[in-house]
Amino acid sequence: MLNNCRALDLTDEKGFLCGKILADLGVEVIKVERPGGDEARTIGPFYRDIPAPDHSLYWWAYNSNKKGLTLNLESGEGRDLFRRLAAGADFIIESFKPGYLDSLELGYTDLVRLKRDIILTSITPFGPEGRYRDYQVTDIVSMAMSGILYQTGDLDTRPVHMSLPQACLHAGADAAVGTLLAYYHREQSGEGQQVDVSLQQSTAWFLANAIPMYELNQIVSRRSGSFRWSMKSSQRQVWKCRDGFVFFNIIGGRTGAKTLFELVQWMESEGYQDEYLHNTDWERLDMFAVNQDVVDRISRPIETFFGNHTRAEIAEGAARRRISVCPLSSMQDLHNDRQLAVRDFWTKVRHPGLEEDITYPRSYIKSSVVDYKIDRPAPQAGQHNQEIYGSLGLSAEEQKALSLKGVI
C-alpha cells in the first residue's frame, strides 16, 4: 500500500515514529540527516553497549524501513538540492523549532510553489503559536505538561516518570494519522495542506475519564500507585506473584463477573477453596460501593493464590481460562511469548557490517493482502545518497564535490 509515495523525513527524535509508520505501510521514506549524521544517533542504549553512530538502538527502533540521505540545509546549495527533492515528494515531515523552515525559505508557502499539493507535517512541543511556543522540552517536561505524569506514582510522594520517552511517540503516531488524512483528502481533491502536531496535545488527548470527572464533579484525578483510583475502599491492581507481579482489577457486575467466576473455578480446581469467594454473586458485586471488609475478604485468598504461582503459570492459566489477568512481562517473557510467536511478531533483520542478524519486533498489522515486514534496517548516514542524488541527475563527481564542501 502507499508504495507510490515519497516522504522526506527531517525530524529529530520527536518525530521518528511518524515516518516509521509511513515506511512500514509502504511509503518510500527518506530520512534526511545533516552531514555526519543525526544527533539522535547518540541516544543510548547501544548495540553491545558500544556507542557508535550506527549502534543506537533508539535509532534502529524508529528508523528501520527508511532510506538515509545526508544534506546540509544551512548551505545554499543544500537548500537548492532540498527544493529539487521536495518537488518530487508527497510528504515532508519535520520537527524543527517553529519558524525554522520559514527562516530558510523552505516553509509551507515556499514548498507549495515547488509542489502545489505538498503535505507538510510539523511536530513541535506545543504547536507553532501561543505562549509555550518556544519552551524547551524533554520527555519528562512534555509528560508533565500533558497531564499523564501527575497521575503516575504514589500519592504520598512525587509523581514518577516513565523512563522510556513517550510523548514523542504519541505525537509521532498522531502525525502519521494526520499525514494520511491529508493524503486521503489530496487523492480526492488534489489539494495539499499542513498537519500541525503538538507533543503536549497528542499526549493529553487520552486521559481516560479525568476530564469529565473534573468537569462534572470538580474532582481532580490523582495518583494511586498500585491501587485503583477513585474507589471508596482500597483496591489492589498490582499483586505479587512468586517471581514478579500480576496486574488485575477486581471488577464486579457484568463487565467483570466472568473473569471472577473463572478465577475462582481455577483456584478451586487447585484446592484453594474459599467459602466467601464461592458464594459471592459476581454479577451483583459493585466495587464502587463495597466496603473495605468485603474487598479484603475477596482479596486475601486471591493474593495467596497469585503468591504461590509464577508469571508463566498465571499467563498460561489466564489465557486458557479466558481470564482478564496478566503478569508483568519481562523483556525475556516477551521474547519467549507463544502468542507473539504464533503471530510472527519477531523477525530477523540483517545489518550491513554486523556479523549477526538482529531480532526485531516485526509489525503491528496483519493484512489479508499485504505482508508487512522490515525490508531494511535503519540507514547509515548517507547510505542512499548515491541512489537518490543520482536520480536527480548528479554525477558521482558532482556528489563528491558537494560532499567535500559539506553540502551532502
Added chain:
Amino acid sequence: MVGGVNKKVFEGLVVTSFSWAIVGPLSMKYLADYGATVIRVETAKRPCTLRISTPYKDNKAGLDRSGYFNHFSSNILSLALNMESTQALEMVSKLTAKSDVVMENFTPGVMEKWGITYEFLKNIKPDIIFLRQSGFGSQGPNSRQPAFGMILAAMAGIPNFIGWPGGEPLPIGVSAYTDCISPRFAISALIAALDRRNKTGQGQLLDISQLETALSFIAPALLDYEVNGREPVRQGNSHPAMCPHDVYPCLGDDRWCAIAVADEKQWYALCSAMGKPDLAGDERFSELSGRRRHETEINHMISAWTSQHSAEEVTSVLQAAGVPAGTVKNAADIYQDPQLAERGLFWKMEHAEMGQFSHLGQGFILSGTPAQARTPSPLLGEHTEYVCTQLLGMSDSDFAAAAAAGVFE
C-alpha cells in the same frame, strides 16, 4: 479551528462499527471527526461498559449520562440493534451493503458468534475493509482472553519502566494506556487500505493486536534485550544523560514542576535562576557525572527553591532562562490550559442529558480540512430510525414491524 472550513476528508464514507470500551470510540473519532458517517451498533440489552461508567451527570446513573462515554463519542450515529434477535444478521447485511468499512474491537469469538466474519462481509460487499482490533489479535493462544488497557500495558512490560529503585512496578497514570496507542496504528493502516481499495477495487481484512501496537512504544528496550540481554531497571525520575532530572515540589497542595538539565549551559542557567550562581562553579557539580553522584543533594537544593514559588512561576522563570521545565499539570490544569483550548482539544456542545459538555476533539490540526464538531455524543439508539429508513431505505411499516419485534432494543 473548529468549523470554519467545510471540506471533509471522508465525505461520503460509511463505516459500521461494533465497538467496546475505549479503543472503538477513539478509532471511530478519527473517521467521524473528518466527515465519515459512522454508525455504531449497540444495545441496551448489554450496553457498552463506558455507558455504565462513572462519572455520571449529577451523579445519577443512566445509559445516556456517563461522562466517560460522552466525552469520547461525538459525531457518531447510534443504531440500537439487539444482536440476539433473529433479524439482526439481516440488518447487519443491509448495513454492510452500504458500508465501506466494518470495524470491531470485541474479544475474538463475539463477532463469530453473531455470524459476522470477513467471509460473510465479503460475500455481501466484495471490496469491504474489515478492521479488527482485539487485545491480542484474532489468532493464537491468548486471542480469546478478554483484555483491557491496564492488563495489556502490563503484558507489554510498560510498568517495568515506572517506579522507584527497589520499589514496585507501577501502572502508568492513565491506566488503560494501550487504548490510545492501538487506534493510531489501526487507523493509519485503514486509510492506506482505503486508498488501495480506491485504486484497485480490492478490500481486505486488517487484524490489529493492541498488545503488538503497544510494544512499539517500548521498541528500544525490546532491542536492548535482544542485543545486550538487558532487562529494564526502575530508576525513579533519574536519567542516565540528564541531571538534575526530576519533579520538584512547589507552593500549593500537590503542585510540582518537572525540571531537566541536559548540559552545563542549562546547569549554569538553573543555578543563576535559583539565585545561587556560585553553585555553577562548585566542582562537585560539574559535568553530568559529578551531578549524578550528588543527585540527592542537588535535588534538595532545588526543592528548597521551588517550594517557595508556584509551579507556573518556576516554569516561566526557568524557560526564560533556557532550562527545560514544565508544570506537572493535573486534570483541572489541562481542562483550563489556554494553549490546548486555543488549539481546540475540547469541543463544548449541548447534549440532551449532559447539558453543556466537553467532548474530546483531536490531538492535531489539519489546516485545510480541520476536524469538525458536528453533533454531540449520541443517546443510545438515537439514530436507529434515521439509519434504517433514510440510509438503509427500510419502509416505515417494515421499520415499525421490526421495532415491535424487539430488533432495536
